[in-house]
Amino acid sequence: xxxxxxxxxxxxxxxxxxxxxxxxxxxxxxxxxxxxxxxxxxxxxxxxxxxxxxxxxxxxxxxxxxxxxxxxxxxxxxxxxxxxxxxxxxxxxxxxxxxxxxxxxxxxxxxxxxxxxxxxxxxxxxxxxxxxxxxxxxxxxxxxxxxxxxxxxxxxxxxxxxxxxxxxxxxxxxxxxxxxxxxxxxxxxxxxxxxxxxxxxxxxxxxxxxxxxxxxxxxxxxxxxxxxx
Amino acid sequence: xxxxxxxxxxxxxxxxxxxxxxxxxxxxxxxxxxxxxxxxxxxxxxxxxxxxxxxxxxxxxxxxxxxxxxxxxxxxxxxxxxxxxxxxxxxxxxxxxxxxxxxxxxxxxxxxxxxxxxxxxxxxxxxxxxxxxxxxxxxxxxxxxxxxxxxxxxxxxxxxxxxxxxxxxxxxxxxxxxxxxxxxxxxxxxxxxxxxxxxxxxxxxxxxxxxxxxxxxxxxxxxxxxxxxxxxxxxxxxxxxxxx
Numbered sequence: 024x025x026x027x028x029x030x031x032x033x034x035x036x037x038x039x040x041x042x043x044x045x046x047x048x049x050x051x052x053x054x055x056x057x058x059x060x061x062x063x064x065x066x067x068x069x070x071x072x073x074x075x076x077x078x079x080x081x082x083x084x085x086x087x088x089x090x091x092x093x094x095x096x097x098x099x100x101x102x103x104x105x106x107x108x109x110x111x112x113x114x115x116x117x118x119x120x121x122x123x124x125x126x127x128x129x130x131x132x133x134x135x136x137x138x139x140x141x142x143x144x145x146x147x148x149x150x151x152x153x154x155x156x157x158x159x160x161x162x163x164x165x166x167x168x169x170x171x172x173x174x175x176x177x178x179x180x181x182x183x184x185x186x187x188x189x190x191x192x193x194x195x196x197x198x199x200x201x202x203x204x205x206x207x208x209x210x211x212x213x214x215x216x217x218x219x220x221x222x223x224x225x226x227x228x229x230x231x232x233x234x235x236x237x238x239x240x241x242x243x244x245x246x247x248x249x250x251x252x
Numbered sequence: 253x254x255x256x257x258x259x260x261x262x263x264x265x266x267x268x269x270x271x272x273x274x275x276x277x278x279x280x281x282x283x284x285x286x287x288x289x290x291x292x293x294x295x296x297x298x299x300x301x302x303x304x305x306x307x308x309x310x311x312x313x314x315x316x317x318x319x320x321x322x323x324x325x326x327x328x329x330x331x332x333x334x335x336x337x338x339x340x341x342x343x344x345x346x347x348x349x350x351x352x353x354x355x356x357x358x359x360x361x362x363x364x365x366x367x368x369x370x371x372x373x374x375x376x377x378x379x380x381x382x383x384x385x386x387x388x389x390x391x392x393x394x395x396x397x398x399x400x401x402x403x404x405x406x407x408x409x410x411x412x413x414x415x416x417x418x419x420x421x422x423x424x425x426x427x428x429x430x431x432x433x434x435x436x437x438x439x440x441x442x443x444x445x446x447x448x449x450x451x452x453x454x455x456x457x458x459x460x461x462x463x464x465x466x467x468x469x470x471x472x473x474x475x476x477x478x479x480x481x482x483x484x485x486x487x488x489x490x491x492x493x494x495x496x
Contacts, residue, residue: 145321146328146330148298149296150347151323151351151353152322153322156351161338165338
């Protein structure tokens with residue numbers, strides 16, 4: 024049980040910062056770029072990013088498993104570096120989590136950039152801030168509420184992952200076995216005490232995470248930068 | 253010396269304007285939709301029109317060369333106060349000063365706009381007039397060679413306007429200002445140099461007509477021109493529209 028908890032928290036802790044870094048350019052481009060003739064391209068990218076919300080996790084996990092298996096062309100590219108497969112490894116889990124939680128990071132970050140409108144960046148430009156400078160000194164700080172929401176969602180979502188992790192991670196104790204899989208196995212073994220313990224812990228964690236999110240949202244102002252219903 | 257010669261289409265507007273302006277404040281007037289804001293934005297480089305823009309010795313735009321906004325010594329005060337909400341008043345001023353390579357007299361500018369007491373405040377807790385004063389100070393601290401102001405008083409109440417108008421005159425004594433407005437009384441108190449625009453083109457001074465105004469409204473206009481606030485006893489404080 025403790026191994027599963029350790030792996031789960033490590034996975035969420037590694038995934039979350041990587042995810043924010045990955046979702047920033049995507050969210051920025053969806054919010055500010057792709058205007059005019061590139062509008063259809065933006066819709067395409069937005070749809071691809073949102074896919075994990077509607078796709079069954081097992082389908083996503085299946086394709087990821089194929090892509091990270093030893094026979095995939097993707098892994099062929101990595102073979103010169105001594106990597107044959109990422110399936111059933113912790114690194115594979117991180118990659119899977121990144122794909123699986125992408126919409127939960129991109130959406131709040133995109134909303135935050137969109138809701139600030141063009142004005143703050145125009146003001147920054149008239150005050151001699153280069154676009155790069157303005158991004159760091161104005162856009163990012165003004166989008167901080169979106170970032171807090173994204174981080175909490177991604178962390179919580181990763182903690183609760185099941186289908187994708189099961190498909191691409193197997194459930195190797197101490198390496199790729201996470202708490203949600205541990206619960207499943209405990210129940211199969213009729214070990215209800217352990218299932219109760221972990222489930223209760225996850226329930227409490229999820230509740231606290233949502234409360235924190237609501238408090239953060241309220242403290243940073245009325246308009247929510249979170250996922251739109 | 254400011255020399256502007258810009259033309260092009262943005263949206264439905266076919267704009268073509270050429271003029272020169274010197275030190276002090278030059279007002280740009282015209283009905284809404286006449287292209288005043290578009291012209292200011294194009295001078296700043298926020299919109300792209302073709303033509304030529306020169307401010308002092310610096311050519312901001314000519315032929316294919318187009319200096320990006322952040323490399324133009326331009327100050328811009330927007331219609332609605334546009335302070336950075338994630339920074340305090342002090343932080344907003346520091347933002348401008350930090351990026352101004354030639355330096356500015358911070359103390360003198362703070363004094364000029366009377367915002368010394370506001371420095372530690374959160375921008376969300378400022379009144380509309382205070383915000384525009386801070387926005388003007390911030391623009392000045394960036395060291396502009398030309399200050400563009402787009403109806404900076406239009407969202408303010410009468411008292412705040414009366415307080416800020418003389419400050420704008422003081423600001424214009426330091427840096428050339430192009431000032432967009434559609435309030436003739438406001439402009440009359442600021443300058444005699446006025447450019448009129450209509451449908452994206454320069455036009456002559458429109459004839460003033462008083463047709464359709466009631467006797468009370470004409471009186472009110474005259475009083476307002478003289479600087480009086482009028483409280484009308486009748487019609488339950490239906491004050492003459494000051495945003496007009």
